[in-house]
Amino acid sequence: MNDPDSKKAGFFSRRSFLKSIGTTAVAGAAVQAQAVADELEKVNAEKTIGPGAVPVTLTVNGKQLKLQLEPRVTLLDALRNYSSLTGSKEGCDRGTCGACTVMINDVPVYSCMKLAIEVQGQEITTIEGLAQDGKLTAVQQAFMDRDALMCGYCTPGFVMSVTALLKKNFRPTADDVRHACVGNICRCGTYPRIMEAAFQAAGVPVPTSKTEVIRYA
Amino acid sequence: MPDTPAPKLSWPAETKYISHSTHRIDAPPKLKGEARYASDIQAEGWLYGMILRSKWPAAKITAVNLEPALKIPGIKAAILVKEGERVVHFYGEEIAAVAGATKSACLDALKAIEVTAEPLGFAVRENDAKKDDSPHVWADAPNVGTPKSTEKGQVDQAFGECDAVVEGFFTTQVAIHHPMETHGNSASWTDDGLTCWASTQGITSVRDGLAGPLKLDHSKVRVITDYMGGGFGAKFGPGPHGLLAARLSREAKAPVRLMLTRFDQALAVGNRPSSFQKIKLGAKSDGTLHAYDLDNYGTSGLGTGGTSAGGGSGIDFPAPYIYRIPNTRVKHTSVATNAGPSSAFRAPGNPTASFGMESIMDELAVKLGMDPVELRIKNDPSEIRQKEYKLGAERFGWKDKYKKPGSSPGVVKTGIGCAGSTWGGGGSNKTQAEVQINPDGSVEVRMGVQDVGTGTRTVLAVIAAEVFGLTPEQITVRVGDTHFPPGPGSGGSTTCASVSPTLFATCTDALAQLQTQAGVTDAKGDNWTAACKKLGVNPLVVQGKFAQGLSSRGTGGVQFAEVEVDTETGLVTVKKIAGVHDCGLIVNKITTESQIYGGMIMGMGYALYEERVMDWQSGVVLNPNFETYKLTGLSDIPEFDLVLLNMPERGVIGIGEPAIIPTASAIANAVANAIGARVNSLPITPAKVLAALGKVPPSTATAS
Numbered sequence: 001m002n003d004p005d006s007k008k009a010g011f012f013s014r015r016s017f018l019k020s021i022g023t024t025a026v027a028g029a030a031v032q033a034q035a036v037a038d039e040l041e042k043v044n045a046e047k048t049i050g051p052g053a054v055p056v057t058l059t060v061n062g063k064q065l066k067l068q069l070e071p072r073v074t075l076l077d078a079l080r081n082y083s084s085l086t087g088s089k090e091g092c093d094r095g096t097c098g099a100c101t102v103m104i105n106d107v108p109v110y111s112c113m114k115l116a117i118e119v120q121g122q123e124i125t126t127i128e129g130l131a132q133d134g135k136l137t138a139v140q141q142a143f144m145d146r147d148a149l150m151c152g153y154c155t156p157g158f159v160m161s162v163t164a165l166l167k168k169n170f171r172p173t174a175d176d177v178r179h180a181c182v183g184n185i186c187r188c189g190t191y192p193r194i195m196e197a198a199f200q201a202a203g204v205p206v207p208t209s210k211t212e213v214i215r216y217a
Numbered sequence: 218m219p220d221t222p223a224p225k226l227s228w229p230a231e232t233k234y235i236s237h238s239t240h241r242i243d244a245p246p247k248l249k250g251e252a253r254y255a256s257d258i259q260a261e262g263w264l265y266g267m268i269l270r271s272k273w274p275a276a277k278i279t280a281v282n283l284e285p286a287l288k289i290p291g292i293k294a295a296i297l298v299k300e301g302e303r304v305v306h307f308y309g310e311e312i313a314a315v316a317g318a319t320k321s322a323c324l325d326a327l328k329a330i331e332v333t334a335e336p337l338g339f340a341v342r343e344n345d346a347k348k349d350d351s352p353h354v355w356a357d358a359p360n361v362g363t364p365k366s367t368e369k370g371q372v373d374q375a376f377g378e379c380d381a382v383v384e385g386f387f388t389t390q391v392a393i394h395h396p397m398e399t400h401g402n403s404a405s406w407t408d409d410g411l412t413c414w415a416s417t418q419g420i421t422s423v424r425d426g427l428a429g430p431l432k433l434d435h436s437k438v439r440v441i442t443d444y445m446g447g448g449f450g451a452k453f454g455p456g457p458h459g460l461l462a463a464r465l466s467r468e469a470k471a472p473v474r475l476m477l478t479r480f481d482q483a484l485a486v487g488n489r490p491s492s493f494q495k496i497k498l499g500a501k502s503d504g505t506l507h508a509y510d511l512d513n514y515g516t517s518g519l520g521t522g523g524t525s526a527g528g529g530s531g532i533d534f535p536a537p538y539i540y541r542i543p544n545t546r547v548k549h550t551s552v553a554t555n556a557g558p559s560s561a562f563r564a565p566g567n568p569t570a571s572f573g574m575e576s577i578m579d580e581l582a583v584k585l586g587m588d589p590v591e592l593r594i595k596n597d598p599s600e601i602r603q604k605e606y607k608l609g610a611e612r613f614g615w616k617d618k619y620k621k622p623g624s625s626p627g628v629v630k631t632g633i634g635c636a637g638s639t640w641g642g643g644g645s646n647k648t649q650a651e652v653q654i655n656p657d658g659s660v661e662v663r664m665g666v667q668d669v670g671t672g673t674r675t676v677l678a679v680i681a682a683e684v685f686g687l688t689p690e691q692i693t694v695r696v697g698d699t700h701f702p703p704g705p706g707s708g709g710s711t712t713c714a715s716v717s718p719t720l721f722a723t724c725t726d727a728l729a730q731l732q733t734q735a736g737v738t739d740a741k742g743d744n745w746t747a748a749c750k751k752l753g754v755n756p757l758v759v760q761g762k763f764a765q766g767l768s769s770r771g772t773g774g775v776q777f778a779e780v781e782v783d784t785e786t787g788l789v790t791v792k793k794i795a796g797v798h799d800c801g802l803i804v805n806k807i808t809t810e811s812q813i814y815g816g817m818i819m820g821m822g823y824a825l826y827e828e829r830v831m832d833w834q835s836g837v838v839l840n841p842n843f844e845t846y847k848l849t850g851l852s853d854i855p856e857f858d859l860v861l862l863n864m865p866e867r868g869v870i871g872i873g874e875p876a877i878i879p880t881a882s883a884i885a886n887a888v889a890n891a892i893g894a895r896v897n898s899l900p901i902t903p904a905k906v907l908a909a910l911g912k913v914p915p916s917t918a919t920a921s
Contacts, residue, residue: 070321077320081265086257087250089446091397092479096843099397127250136248144244147807150815151670152247153397153446159248178852185843187397187447188670189815191851211810211859213236213803214608216601 049117056117060085061129071117076100078116079126087127087156091185098184101157102126108164110183127156130163139163142200143193150188157184162198172202226722226764228802228865234679236863238807239689242675243444243668252444255416256476258403264293266465266475267323268458269313269330270484271305274555274836275339275352278303278312278332285329286315291322294469295330298457304337306354306519307555308837309484311457316465316473339555341831343491343516346554354519354553361514362551365533370544375508379499382508383580387496387573388898390828391516392489393482393846394562398446400486401476402455404462410437411463415455416476418448418669419706424699426454427463442667442697449819450561451487452669453706458486483841487560488829490517490532494573498580504587506542506596511573514550517559530559534566538574539639540596555836561708563816564640564874568823568881572899575636575882579889583622589886590615590635602637602773605797605862609635612858613777613795623893628784631792634886635777638878642871643770644714646763649702650723652681654731654757658749660685660692666704666716667697671873672808673712677720679805684724686741702760710871714768717804717869723761731757768868774798774875776817778883779855782891784910787903789825789888794880795858801870803863813859813876820880822849825900 050071058065058078067082076093079085079102088111091099095113102111103125111126130137136144139162149155158181165172165180172180177198186194192209199206228235246252271278279302283295294316305312315326338352345351346360354360376382402415402423411433415423420440428438445452455463462475477486492515499508515532533549582589590610594603610616618633625631653661662681668674674696678689685692695701705715731748732740734757740748779793794817803809826847830839840846881899889895894909908915 070319072321080257081259081320084259085250086253086259089254089398090256090476091399092843094479094842097397097479127248131249134249136245140245140248143248144240147241147244147811149241149244149247150672150811151397151447152243152252152444153254153670155247156250181851185397185848185850187395187449187819187848188811189818189849190811191818191849191854192814192857193811194851195854209814209857209859211857211861213800213806213861213863216604216799216862216864 054117057120058116058124059122060124061126067116069116071115073116074112075102075114075116075119075124076111079111085126085128089153089156091154097154098157098161099154101160101184103160103164106164106167108161127159130159137163139166139197139201142197146193146197146200148190148193148197150190154184154186158186158194162194162201165198166202170202171204172198225766226725228767228868229683232683234683234689236803236806236865239675239679239805241672241808242678242689242694247444254398254444254446255402255414255442256398258414258474260403260405260472263403263472263474264316264318264469265320265323266314266316266462266473267327268311268461268475268481269327270481271308271310271312273305273334273336274308274341275337276305276334277337278305278334280333281313282331283313285331286326289317289322289326289329291318292326293317293471294465295326296461296464296468298461307557309481309557311461311485314461314465314475316469339836341554341556341836342833343493343514343552343554345833346516346552354555360553362553364548364550366548368546372508372510372544372546375544376497376499379507380502381581381584382497382499383577383584384497385577385580386897387494387576389492389569389572390899391491392562392823392827393829394449394451394487395482395846395848396447396449396451399477399479399482400452400456400458402459402462403472403474404459404466405472406463406466410439412439412441413459413463414441415459416445416452417442418452418667418708419454420665420667420697420699421703422453422706423455423459427459430460431463440699445667445669448669448707449563450565450708453561453708456486479843480841483829483838483846485557487530487562488518488557489562489569490530490559491515492532492534492569492573496573496577498577500581500585502585504585504592504595506540508544509537509542510546511536512548514552516552516554516556518556519553520558530561530565534570536570536574538570539637540574541598556831563819563877567638567640567874567878568820571636571638571878571882572885575879576885576895576897579634579886580895588619593635593637597637599639599773601799602775605773605775605799606635608860609775609777609795609797612860615777618779622890625891630782630784630891631779632782632887632889632891633777633779634883634890635775636879636882636886637773637775638875639773640710640871640875640878641770642710642714642772644718644763644768644869645705645711648704648715648719648763649760650719651702651758651760652723652727654727654749654752656749656752656754656756658746660687661695662692662720663695663701664704664716664720665699665701666712667707669707671707671712671812672805673707673716675808676713676717676804680717680720681724684721684728685745687745710874713804714869714871715763718767719761719763721767722764723759726761727757727759730759766868769801769870772799772801772870772872772875774879776879776883778880778887780884780887780891782888782906784892787906789901789906791821791853791855791884793856793858794883796876797860797862798872798875799870800861800863800872801867802865803861804869806861809861809872810859812872814857816873816876817857817880818849818854820877821853821884823899824881824884828900
């Protein structure tokens with residue numbers, strides 16, 4: 001966040017809060033509706049832009065992306081359709097499935113719930129930005145080792161959620177992993193494997209589900 | 218196809234990769250975000266496509282004006298689904314489509330299209346549509362179809378001969394597939410023909426389904442599916458969206474990517490039909506089943522089909538499910554409603570059939586004072602499943618855990634239940650494959666099959682590696698292209714049993730040819746590179762067909778569930794699911810396990826969370842999103858105990874579908890065992906649990 005206040009641990013100004021609406025971190029917080037409306041009016045009054053395309057510069061995976069976007073274009077749309085970064089997936093386009101999860105300043109965020117124009121100047125990391133020189137990260141490697149992916153469409157989102165968790169919590173518990181992934185949905189049913197992968201990536205003992213091959217005789 | 222006489226093949230007894238675990242060979246591109254799914258395709262100059270859908274559950278469309286849409290900046294094409302006056306039959310039916318340079322332009326264009334319509338009467342609930350005075354879904358046909366009835370033995374007389382008779386009424390919901398990647402495709406129509414990058418389970422069915430209506434030769438249509446994000450039965454054929462994308466591309470003279478929204482997904486591209494099952498079951502005092510009567514109706518949406526014998530998308534299902542009963546009467550009646558069409562959904566008919574049958578079996582066990590597992594073993598004709606029950610019950614600790622229904626003390630009660638599954642599977646003898654061995658030793662496998670997330674690519678790499686004595690990483694697997702030799706559609710749990718024997722036979726032949734050409738007796742493993750070098754300039758390309766004797770049909774599994782039910786809130790928490798599944802010859806262990814987990818987890822959703830809700834007054838789908846259509850999440854996951862029953866002598870069989878079948882039934886039986894009252898309706902919501910306990914009045918919302 002650019003707002004200096006927000007850098008203080010545990011402190012969110014109302015303005016930085018408004019800017020971060022859409023992050024999973026603030027889900028559930030309660031704010032007076034009138035106060036939100038007042039603040040929105042102030043923020044909006046700062047500058048009127050659009051509705052036509054305007055220059056937008058995004059910092060994605062350490063590189064500058066210079067785009068011409070209508071202000072209503074979401075970060076997900078900008079990544080997937082105005083550049084070739086299609087790794088972040090669109091599963092619902094309304095902040096419910098988590099397939100589009102990216103990190104903004106290391107915080108997992110639904111990119112479909114952010115307008116591209118509002119995340120200028122922030123460090124955006126997408127699934128394409130994790131592996132360096134083609135080498136899988138510990139999280140990606142653990143997903144592969146544990147078969148924590150099937151069709152793979154939800155996978156980038158889960159990898160981002162688990163990666164963001166392990167950045168701030170080196171020794172997660174099962175509840176920590178559940179909490180970190182509560183905003184991600186997988187339809188193929190890879191959940192038990194994702195739990196295993198998160199633990200493997202963290203280097204903590206993996207509570208593997210019991211499976212056994214028995215010869216029928 | 219006549220099988221050419223060939224030496225009889227058999228799977229090797231000692232293996233390095235087959236029956237072991239190989240990580241998905243396509244995991245790295247998927248994990249790095251490099252894998253290009255149908256929805257990721259960015260063909261040169263591509264446009265967005267979007268569909269305008271009916272906002273009426275039934276209406277006569279008298280006029281559609283596309284002109285205002287065409288005036289929106291960036292819009293390149295706007296087309297009608299059908300010319301002239303027409304009737305739409307459900308909320309979400311396709312009316313028109315647009316193609317434009319941006320998503321925003323398309324959204325604006327959809328809003329601009331002027332539709333003149335005369336709303337018609339409608340019925341979205343089965344029991345409303347059944348009424349004599351209900352509006353007709355189809356003007357010239359009754360909503361209630363002709364029942365499909367079968368009878369065996371002397372049912373009425375047989376019930377009189379029974380020592381115990383139980384009756385029940387069981388209902389199941391309409392459930393929606395909701396793959397994470399929605400239906401859709403990118404279509405590019407040029408003078409050379411049509412190329413379609415489709416999110417599909419059947420590239421061949423998409424090609425043929427496009428070529429026919431668009432009057433193109435099959436040879437002019439190419440369908441590509443490198444990666445796709447799940448289908449679960451709903452993604453066969455091009456669908457209306459496929460045809461519209463192709464037509465928009467022709468009109469706009471540019472590639473068009475048309476992916477459905479999540480909203481669309483809940484309305485128009487398939488679901489699992491509902492059921493209302495009135496069941497009567499009778500047995501002798503020793504538990505031998507003697508008589509069975511089923512009267513079932515349900516809706517598959519606007520269609521009145523229902524004679525699919527449980528194999529497709531109809532409302533009928535196999536009955537009586539699994540068990541041996543000498544006297545049976547079965548009646549299925551399909552009820553048309555103003556709702557989106559059903560389609561095959563993972564083990565069509567079977568989870569539905571299982572819920573009714575396994576529920577009434579437990580009622581019978583209680584009445585007879587028999588152990589539910591014993592009752593099943595006694596009446597199950599499958600030796601394999603009998604053994605699975607014994608094995609599973611022992612691992613699960615069934616005998617220690619099983620208590621009289623409702624006897625669990627306290628507010629949060631525990632209970633256990635079990636259920637079985639049966640499935641066909643088997644391989645398709647139409648499958649073909651091509652293997653190319655290059656002089657540098659590299660190997661390419663080409664098959665016109667698609668990997669829908671089940672691990673088909675990896676299975677192919679495992680088999681080629683095994684035959685050639687290489688590692689799976691050394692095999693380049695190319696699938697998902699109609700330019701390759703034809704493979705099966707990914708349905709009916711037949712893919713693995715189709716492609717494995719085919720590729721095994723092709724690779725075995727290729728190895729023999731390589732050895733002949735290179736003049737060596739063993740080209741495998743360490744000798745591979747030297748042998749391939751002797752090919753000279755040209756690669757060796759070998760085509761092959763499905764080989765008999767390496768796969769088989771018919772599979773079964775059993776599952777056990779343990780639940781906790783909070784009798785104050787009605788919340789059901791699944792604590793454990795144990796499964797024993799017949800896996801035939803396991804090709805790749807780790808992906809087999811994943812398939813079974815996936816089935817169980819999807820089965821949990823069917824049991825507890827998922828239900829399409831329609832508003833009878835407005836005719837709309839009320840929960841076309843993931844906020845209100847609830848799917849199983851990571852936090853819901855219980856402890857699992859999985860046994861893969863390995864029977865290599867059976868060859869390859871399927872596992873994707875059998876795994877989902879018994880889960881909901883086992884959970885439902887566990888809930889009944891916990892609280893001593895049966896929730897006879899899926900999904901088992903807290904409200905239904907509290908109603909079964911007599912703490913709240915039963916809901917009339919879905920059953921009136």
